[in-house]
Amino acid sequence: MKAAVFRGKDFPLQVEEFKKPQPTKDQVLIRMKYAALNHRDIWLMQEQSQHFPDGIVLGSDGCGIVEDVGDDADPLLVGAEVVVNPSLDWGNNPVVQADTFRILGFPDHGTFAEYLAISKKYIFEKPEHLTLEESAAVPLSGLTAYRALFTKARLRSNEKVLITGIGGGAALWALQFALAYKARVYVTSGSDEKLSRAKEFGAIAGFNYRDSEWAEKAKKEAGGFDIIIDSAGGSQFAKFIELALPGGRIVNFGRTGGNITEIPTRLLYWKQISILGTTMGTRDEFMSMLHFLESRNLRPIVDKTFPFSQLGEAFQRMENGDHFGKILLEIKK
Numbered sequence: 001m002k003a004a005v006f007r008g009k010d011f012p013l014q015v016e017e018f019k020k021p022q023p024t025k026d027q028v029l030i031r032m033k034y035a036a037l038n039h040r041d042i043w044l045m046q047e048q049s050q051h052f053p054d055g056i057v058l059g060s061d062g063c064g065i066v067e068d069v070g071d072d073a074d075p076l077l078v079g080a081e082v083v084v085n086p087s088l089d090w091g092n093n094p095v096v097q098a099d100t101f102r103i104l105g106f107p108d109h110g111t112f113a114e115y116l117a118i119s120k121k122y123i124f125e126k127p128e129h130l131t132l133e134e135s136a137a138v139p140l141s142g143l144t145a146y147r148a149l150f151t152k153a154r155l156r157s158n159e160k161v162l163i164t165g166i167g168g169g170a171a172l173w174a175l176q177f178a179l180a181y182k183a184r185v186y187v188t189s190g191s192d193e194k195l196s197r198a199k200e201f202g203a204i205a206g207f208n209y210r211d212s213e214w215a216e217k218a219k220k221e222a223g224g225f226d227i228i229i230d231s232a233g234g235s236q237f238a239k240f241i242e243l244a245l246p247g248g249r250i251v252n253f254g255r256t257g258g259n260i261t262e263i264p265t266r267l268l269y270w271k272q273i274s275i276l277g278t279t280m281g282t283r284d285e286f287m288s289m290l291h292f293l294e295s296r297n298l299r300p301i302v303d304k305t306f307p308f309s310q311l312g313e314a315f316q317r318m319e320n321g322d323h324f325g326k327i328l329l330e331i332k333k
Contacts, residue, residue, distance in 0.1 A: 062111030
């Protein structure tokens with residue numbers, strides 16, 4: 001089969017022939033139709049110092065058709081159109097993942113391949129209202145946004161929400177989920193074009209974080225925020241403490257802006273602000289997320305779909321930050 005194989009940061013990621021997996025025990029074999037890129041893939045390629053001679057298939061998001069099953073999986077699953085939950089071995093504590101937790105695509109072989117063998121407990125029926133292509137854009141970013149908004153921030157209707165870095169998959173899901181829950185949503189971006197597009201989708205206002213006075217403008221416009229959903233961290237984080245309303249919740253799940261440099265401590269405790277970290281989510285949250293988007297007929301915002309052979313171009317688009325929505329790969333027609 002063809003797969004995108006990672007052997008180390010000094011080796012180019014490329015589509016090549018790779019051994020086709022066979023389902024064992026409770027596994028199913030999925031003929032992958034579409035996969036989606038995530039920043040996690042880029043971080044792995046840039047930061048993993050170890051060399052993997054046999055190669056690891058990257059990719060956390062995907063959707064396809066069950067082609068075969070292992071001995072302990074129901075043969076009636078064959079032919080089912082399924083989406084894959086990339087949150088592996090979360091554990092029994094819903095508050096935090098266990099030491100065994102992993103994200104599909106490293107170190108386990110992932111979705112950037114024509115076939116994926118995975119336990120049946122990680123597959124779910126494709127949302128009926130979505131195409132296979134759209135379904136591939138849901139799992140990692142949808143789960144991350146859902147847990148951030150509902151489990152961690154405990155969003156209530158009519159609250160004011162600020163979502164940073166609009167344009168990425170998780171940020172856009174957070175926008176859609178919050179709007180569907182009747183929140184008042186504001187966004188930030190370094191691109192005026194992305195801010196305009198977010199307003200077309202329902203954001204009240206947007207602020208360009210390249211403007212040194214963006215936080216002051218946001219405070220004047222909105223008066224402060226009940227919830228701030230952040231995927232960047234970095235030096236801008238201190239401004240969120242100032243922008244949060246008393247009792248506000250700030251949830252972070254990313255580091256595209258680097259490490260957080262400082263926090264105004266007095267404001268943190270005087271305003272009784274909660275700073276919450278989150279990563280992925282549980283099986284129950286994944287099911288709830290699928291039900292939420294089905295019940296509200298939500299569709300992912302897809303930026304562009306590339307043929308599998310143009311994997312390099314797809315990653316270049318993500319690295320350039322040109323995308324608005326999920327970048328997809330068409331694995332197999």
